Amino acid sequence: MTDAPAAAALAADDAPALAAATALDDDPRTARRVPEALDDYQRRERNPEYRVDVERIRFSPYYSRLSAVTQVIAQAGAGLAVHNRLTHSVKVAAVARGIAVQLSHSAGPEGEIVARLGGCDPVVVQAAAAAHDLGHPPFGHLGEQALDRLARDRFGLRDGFEGNAQTFRIVTRLDEYDRAGAGLNLTAAVRAAVLKYPWLRAEGDGWSGRPEAPRGISPASPGSGAYKFSAFALDAHEMRAARAPYPAIAPLQQTVECSVMDIADDIAYSxxxxxxxxxxxxxxxxxxxxEFRAWRRDRAALHAAAQGDLVLSQRAPGRSLELLWRRLEAKDPWIADEEAFAAAVARVxxxxxxxxxxVPFDGSMLTERTLSQFTAAWITRLQHSVTVSETPPIRSGHVSLDRDAWHEVAVLKFLHQRFILERPDLALYQRGQASVLERLVDGFAAWLDDPHDVRRAPRRLLDLVDLAAEDYARLRREEPELADASDGVELRRRATGRGIIDYVASLTDAQAMHIDALINGSPERLWDAGQGL
Incomplete structure (x- = not known):
């Protein structure tokens, strides 16, 4: 990876740095899709290959756009600061790095397990955490669901759309660093570490109805494929290449570095x-x-209640918490424990x-301090509540939260789901956002079908369609069973659909709203700063 003169100069100047760099050359984890040399300055750095990856992700326009992609509440929602996908990613990276540093210095059995499984480099974890939300489309999870439906219904894409798979497609294909066709050219370690759900959508059908399955793989409905997955069929070869340096990691299991990123995401989100x-x-x-006091007071009676009765009366206090406990007990018997759940409810x-x-938040410095201290204390405790297993249960990673912390995170996430995400006013707003994405997809599809005006379509949209066409042609040639296209005409239809979905998914919330107005003929102004196509 380094030419002879450069290596000689480095050897004369800094022999230890050269030794470390040479070791990296032989490590399949540091292999890039396209070999490239690091300059002398980079080679003097600790973990030089991985630090290059961190910076490529941070300087990516896909990373920058996350500052304008909603988490749940819009930027003007409240207070001094509201999280968006960028600030969330920055904080996930901080939490993840703390856990990784802890594990990388572990001695004894846990440290030996981590080493046998491929290691846990804090910089790899930091890079994966920075990248993990790159594939989130406009309007967050609502946008993800809308694009999935549109991809399948409008264009017959069996893979549909999934934010994690889009992240992997971005770093390996769509976001080019300095050469065509290589994506960001990240190391195998970082590419593997973003694969939270290391399987294809089609692999989920085999798990339908099975009592124990990897988390996220079970189909939402029979025949719909995995609910969560981290690679489209177009990128299956990239997923296999990224995971090849990890022979000790079982199929469908995350790498150690990926499981640390996943835990950090849960902690930060909650x-x-x-x-x-x-x-x-x-x-x-x-x-x-x-809700909480009713469950604690009526716990025995709620445990004895019929499932159907609880569902019908779930808006009554205590019922939703009881339904949460039953879901945890049914899906995760490997860790779900009634007394640990009760202790988590008590702590929350x-x-x-x-x-x-x-004490209601009033924007004062006192409430700011109180909130900061509360968040810092919880994060610190959860960061130090991780365990390592060489043969984890099928729904767990090699690194996981311990029993008490796992239940506490589940209860914290319940607060959002029950008291925010189920609000009718939020649902009304989100349905409007879904209609924006539908109009965009339909508008761009009609534009690309217009032979008289297709040449004036956005250049990046045309590029993305061409990339998808190349990918489908390769897939049809090398893995026809995954190609999902019987002839050239159908292949082009699939490529057009994937290109449109890739394009719309890359927009910010504001860009989606602005372009929707433009393409439907109702703009306030034609040119607004920062709203270009």
Whole structure:
């Protein structure tokens, strides 16, 4: 990877750095899709290959756009700061790096297990955390669901759309660093570390109805494929290449570095969304308190209630928490424990409901300090609550939260899901956002079907369609069973659909709204700064 004169100069100047660099040359984890040499300055750095990856991700326009992609609440939602996908990614990277540093210095059995499984480099984890949300489309998870439906219904794409798979497609194909066809040209370690769900959508059908399955692989409905997956069929060869340096990692299992990133994402999500909702005044302390106190008071009676009765009365206090416990017990018997769940409910009651939420956020420095101290204390404790297993249960990673912390994160996430995401006013707003994406997809499809005006379509859109056409042609040639196209005409239709979905998914929330107005003939102004195609 380094030419002879450069290696000689480096050897004369810094023999230890050369030794480290030479070792990296022989490590399949540091292999890039296209070999390239590092300059002398980079080779003097610790973990030079991985630090290059971190910077390529951070300087990516796909990374920058995350600052304008909503987490749940819009930027003007509340307080001094509201999380977007970029600030979320920055904080996931910080949490993940803390866990990785802890594991990389582990001695004894845990350290030996991590080494046998391929190691846990903090810089790899940091890079994966920075990249993990690159594939999120406009309007967050609502946009993800809308694009999935449109991809399948409008264009017959069996893979549909999935944010994790889009992330992998971005770093390996769509976001080119300095050469065509190589994506960001990241190391295998970082590419593998973003594969949270290392399988294709079609692989999920074989798990339908099975009592134990990897988390995320079970289809939402029979025949619909995996609910979550990290690579489209077009990119299956890239997934296999990224995971090849990890022979000790079982199929369908995350690498150690990926599992650390995944845990950090859960921790950050559970606490930083709570931060936003508290700032916005959306968490009604009395309503939440009634839910938790009713479950603790009526626990025995709720345990004895019929499932159907609970579902019909789930808006009554205590019922939703009981349904949460039953879901955990049914899906994750490997770790679900009734007493640990009750202890988690008690801790969240004491520290969140009767603690943090008892004093409404008013923007004062006192409430800012209180919130910061609360969040920091929880993150620190959860970071130090990880365990390592060489043969984990099928729904767990090699690195996971311990029993108590796992239940606490589940209960924290319940607060968002039950008291924010189920709100009718949010659902109304999201349905409007879904219609924006539908109009964009339909508008671009009609444009590309117009032989008289297709040449004036956005240049990047045309490029993405051409890339998808190349990918489908390669797939049809090398893996025809995955190609999902019987002839050239159908292949081009698939490529057009994938290119349109890739394009729309790359927009920010504001760009999606602005272009929707333009393409439907109702703009306030034709040219707005920063809203170009």
């Amino acid at each position: 606490l930083h969304d709570l931060d936003d909702f508290y700032r916005a005044g959306l968490l009604n302390q009395s309503t939440i308190s009634a 009651t004491d520290e969140v409901i009767d603690g943090l939420l008892a």
